Every structure is written in structure tokens, then in C-alpha cells.
Amino acid sequence: MYEFNEQTRALIELVRKIVSDHQTPLEARMLRGEKLTWAHYDPGREAARKAGLWGLRLPPEFGGMHLSLVDRLAMIEENSKCLAPIRFGGEVPHDMFHLQGEQKARYLDPFLQDAKRYSWALTEPGGGADPARAVSTCAKWDGESWIITGSKCWISFFDEADGVLVFARTGKRNDADDISMFAVERGNPGLIARSVPMLGGFTTHQLTFDNCRVDDVACIGAEGAGFKHAQKQLSKARFGVGAKALGIAQRCYDMMVEHAKQRVVFESALSDKQAIQSMIVDSWIEIQQQRLMVYACAEKDDRGKDTRVEASVIKMTCTEMVCRVIDRAIQIHGAAGCTYESPLAHWHDRQRMSRICEGPTEVHKYRMLARRLLA
Known part of the structure; x- marks a missing residue:
């Protein structure tokens, strides 16, 4: 049997306590047939934050715990024993750590403050098992803005997000090295969403980008480096x-x-x-x-x-x-x-x-x- 060190055991006990106090009652409500929303998870999320469980993998300079992978997985394992687990905050996509200037203010800072949440849009109707070659959504620069055209499917948590991080081709090579990542806000008129109910009570979304315009700041990271991230x-x-x-x-x-x-x-x-x-x-x-x-x-x-x-x-x-x-x-x-x-x-x-x-x-x-x- 695998033996955790003292620090990891302490983290497990802390997670167990928060789950018992805040998440187990939510599980009971779920089993009674109640539909839980993101707001139901906020007390447990805030309790975790007060306990220091915030930004589990973030570097200290961003206010995170910078935990080892072993520690994070041990916490996930304990948390997942509940049907309504804690939704930890401060989970920032790795490629956002290096943002500067206007991009930092618009995307990284709100992530760190838990003021904004983005879902992740990579999979397309043409195939999810081989995502790099299946990406046909494209983004073209017209001199003033990026114009995104295409569709994504099976997108989780879009209904509770402020926007979506979408992967689109910005080159003509049709390989993994011409895919870039863009942040698209929920209210963008070129973004159309349709909910799709799934097994287990989940709801995913199909997203259509119909000449969806975003400015150059919305291109996160280097152009063509999206799929690597x-x-x-x-x-x-x-x-x-x-x-x-x-x-x-x-x-x-x-x-x-x-x-x-x-x-x-x-x-x-x-x-x-x-x-x-x-x-x-x-x-x-x-x-x-x-x-x-x-x-x-x-x-x-x-x-x-x-x-x-x-x-x-x-x-x-x-x-x-x-x-x-x-x-x-x-x-x-x-x-x-x-x-x-x-x-x-x-x-x-x-x-x-x-x-x-x-x-x-x-x-x-x-x-x-x-x-x-x-x-």
C-alpha cells in the first residue's frame, strides 16, 4: 500500500474536514433530487480558500500553494469520495502565468481573484480522439481583429463560465503547430451556444463561432503555440x-x-x-x-x-x-x-x-x- 508523508496526510485530513462540513450535505440534497448550481458550492470553495487551499499548483508569487503533483492528486482522491466535491479555486491555465500588461489585467488577474471563470473548447464534431488534426475552427486576422469561424462540442461548464478558451487554426499547415488559443467572452455576438444533456445529469454545450470577432489581446500566448499548452x-x-x-x-x-x-x-x-x-x-x-x-x-x-x-x-x-x-x-x-x-x-x-x-x-x-x- 502507498504511504503518504506527514504533509500530504495533513492536507488529506483538511480536505476531509471541509468535505464533511460543506460537501456531504450537498450530496444528501443531490440524492433527494435537488439540482445544484455553482452557488451551492461557494461555501465549501470559500472554506477551502480560508484554509489556504487556493491555487494548488500556482507558484507562490501568484499567491498559490505550489503543491507537488503527489499532494494535489491525494487531495483530488479524497475530495472525489463525495458526489458533490469541493470546487477548488485559483486553477489558472499554465500558459497564462507569463501574461503581461493588458493581457495580465484582463485575464490572469481575474483568474487569480476568482472573478472570472472560463471553460475549455478544444473538441470538435469532426473528432475528439485526435484533437490536433480534427481542429477545423479557424481564426484569421483582418488587420483590426481576429475573426473566428467554426464549432466546438462537448464543452463542459460553459453555462457557469464568463467565457471560453477556444483553440483555432491560425496557419495553413493543418498540424498541431498552427493552433492558437483565444479568449472569447460569453456576450460576444458571434458566439452561439446550445446545451446538450449528457449521462449522469451533466450538461455540455455545442458552441458555434459565426464570424466571432476578438481583439489581438484575446490571443493568449504565442500564435501557433496553443496546442502545445x-x-x-x-x-x-x-x-x-x-x-x-x-x-x-x-x-x-x-x-x-x-x-x-x-x-x-x-x-x-x-x-x-x-x-x-x-x-x-x-x-x-x-x-x-x-x-x-x-x-x-x-x-x-x-x-x-x-x-x-x-x-x-x-x-x-x-x-x-x-x-x-x-x-x-x-x-x-x-x-x-x-x-x-x-x-x-x-x-x-x-x-x-x-x-x-x-x-x-x-x-x-x-x-x-x-x-x-x-x-
Whole structure:
């Protein structure tokens, strides 16, 4: 089993306390069928900020904690055990750290103050598994402004954001090196949004950019460097997906053990049945194996090593693992696990999407890993 150091254990306990005080009651409301908005999460978010849990990966000069990847993942894992986790603040896209002048005032400072929130728009209807080559949205400079034309799909949190960071081609090479990133505000007349309901109660959006005009300040970072920044975000995001899966799997495991001990069937507890014992043991082994891998790879990343391949493995194996554990937990709970009055049913729907988001399992396995191993 992986052992955290004293600092990491303290962070885990702090997260656990805030979740217990603020997020667990939200989970109960969700299980009663209430629809939660961003405002419901604000008290927990503010409690985290007062506790110093703000800008977890930001450098100190930006007011952040500059935590190691191991620490951040441990916090994500603990936080994800709740169906309504803390929404930590101060999460600034890496490429915004270097903004200066008007760009800093317009974008970085509001991010740091939690005065603005932007969603992320990379995926297009033409394909999400190979985003660089699938990007057909384009931005052209007409001498006065950038004109963005195209569409994006499956965009999360747009309904709660002040704008969107959109990736568009600014060159003619049709490769990853001619994609730039632009900030587009919600009220821009050239931005049209349509909501798309998804599994697990999520809502994503399809965005259409119809001759959407933005000024030169809205081009974040160097022209043509947008996808390189996106890759950095995606790699770390895949670690986060793995940690989230660990937290959910651990909660489901705890629930199945408790239920198996209490539930009496054919005059004995479920935990006495060999088939149930096998499901519980298999789940424990899988969780421990994945936890060891996630944090060993995070330690490697903290030492400055290239962990892109490891991030793919973590994303692929952890999302597959958590779906198996959820399924076993539902099976052990029976009909009680199939109702939306239980978090198991919610996680069943939500985590099905995790095997697709941030790159489908098959892409990570056969394109990224096989290509690397057979090179």
C-alpha cells in the first residue's frame, strides 16, 4: 500500500474536514433530487480558500500553494469520495502565468481573484480522439481583429463560465503547430451556444463561432503555440482523472464492505458468501494496484521526468478499474444500488463517460502506447 508523508496526510485530513462540513450535505440534497448550481458550492470553495487551499499548483508569487503533483492528486482522491466535491479555486491555465500588461489585467488577474471563470473548447464534431488534426475552427486576422469561424462540442461548464478558451487554426499547415488559443467572452455576438444533456445529469454545450470577432489581446500566448499548452494541460488532467477514479472506487469499496456485513441473505451475512468475498477482494486489489501506480508516476513527474506515457496508462487503467468496482458495488447492493437515491447509480452514469473523456481507452492503448512500444 502507498504511504503518504506527514504533509500530504495533513492536507488529506483538511480536505476531509471541509468535505464533511460543506460537501456531504450537498450530496444528501443531490440524492433527494435537488439540482445544484455553482452557488451551492461557494461555501465549501470559500472554506477551502480560508484554509489556504487556493491555487494548488500556482507558484507562490501568484499567491498559490505550489503543491507537488503527489499532494494535489491525494487531495483530488479524497475530495472525489463525495458526489458533490469541493470546487477548488485559483486553477489558472499554465500558459497564462507569463501574461503581461493588458493581457495580465484582463485575464490572469481575474483568474487569480476568482472573478472570472472560463471553460475549455478544444473538441470538435469532426473528432475528439485526435484533437490536433480534427481542429477545423479557424481564426484569421483582418488587420483590426481576429475573426473566428467554426464549432466546438462537448464543452463542459460553459453555462457557469464568463467565457471560453477556444483553440483555432491560425496557419495553413493543418498540424498541431498552427493552433492558437483565444479568449472569447460569453456576450460576444458571434458566439452561439446550445446545451446538450449528457449521462449522469451533466450538461455540455455545442458552441458555434459565426464570424466571432476578438481583439489581438484575446490571443493568449504565442500564435501557433496553443496546442502545445493544451497538451501540458491534458497530461496533468489525465493524472487527475486517475486520482478521481481512485477516490470514487475507494468510496464504492467502503460502501460494498459495509453493506455486505449488514445485509443478511439466506440466514447469513452477504460477507459470508464466497462470491461476495471474491468481488470485495478483487476490488481491493485493483484499487491498491492502481494507487501504487498513480503515486509512483506522480513522484516521477515531481522529479521533472517526462510522464506523458504514464499519464496515458493512468487515465486508461484507472477509468476502467473504477467502472468495474462501481459495477460490483451495485451488484452487491442489488436494487438499492440502482436507485438515484444512492451515489452508486450517479457514479455508474458519470464514470461511463470517463472512459471516453481525455482520450478513449482504445486511443491510449493502441495509438499512444502501442506506437511508443513498437517504435
